[in-house]
Amino acid sequence: MTLVKVYVTYKRSILNPEAQAVHSALTRLGYNDINDVKLGKYFELTVADGKSKADLDQEINEICDKLLANYNMENYHYEIAETEAAQ
Template identity: 80%
Template sequence: MALAKVYVNYKQSILNPEAEAVHKALKRLGYGDIEDVKLGKYFELTIADGKSKAEMDKEINQVCDKLLANYNMENYHYELVETEAAQ
């Protein structure tokens, strides 16, 4: 089995009000050395055995493009991790 860890974040040019609110709150709490906050989404996709890395890459990209990330506003990246069978 493989685990795909997918990270989705807003593109640099997109305003992220939630991240701005967190950043302002951190400043009020005295964490002035924190210069920027990024807020995004994280997904874990468990993929059954039997697929090559290329097949998994293709499938994960399709899932991200069609469902997990909004191409106009967000970027994504992922990492594949080999796992043991579910317990």
């Protein structure tokens, strides 16, 4: 099995009120050394073995483009890790 970890975050130009609220709360709690907070989504996809790296990359990019990330507002990146058994 192959484990794919997908990270989706807002583009720099997009206002993220949730992240701003977390940053404000951290400041109020006295954590004044925190300069910025990023907030996003995390997905784990378990994929059956048998695909080439190029085919897997193409499939994951299609999944991210069509479903997991909004192209207009978000960026994504992913990591591919081989696993012996899905958990």
